[in-house]
Amino acid sequence: MAAAGWPVGRKHSDESCLLMGATRLGIDPSEYRAKREAGLRWCTGHKRWEPSADFVSHPGKRDGIGGQCVESNRAISREYQRRKARAKQHTGG
Numbered sequence: 536m537a538a539a540g541w542p543v544g545r546k547h548s549d550e551s552c553l554l555m556g557a558t559r560l561g562i563d564p565s566e567y568r569a570k571r572e573a574g575l576r577w578c579t580g581h582k583r584w585e586p587s588a589d590f591v592s593h594p595g596k597r598d599g600i601g602g603q604c605v606e607s608n609r610a611i612s613r614e615y616q617r618r619k620a621r622a623k624q625h626t627g628g
């Protein structure tokens with residue numbers, strides 16, 4: 536069994552991983568698998584399937600890929616910065 540593009544090495548339980556992801560999204564595991572095999576990942580920011588190449592890297596994660604695409608991640612951090620700045624304004628005054 537050769538899975539091109541997938542990290543080779545220690546074999547973890549792909550099946551349980553698949554099942555967990557599918558359950559979380561409320562879709563069929565076979566549908567989830569089809570998406571992943573097509574090179575797509577679920578973007579938690581946009582709530583849609585996007586090419587895995589567009590995703591941010593996340594060293595803390597097992598597969599090294601974050602939950603959002605780069606674009607979505609940028610929007611989130613921008614919003615975070617804005618909120619932080621606003622909070623600062625509130626306290627000072």
Ligand SMILES: [Zn+2]
Nearest residue numbers: 578581604607
């Ligand atoms: Zn996205």
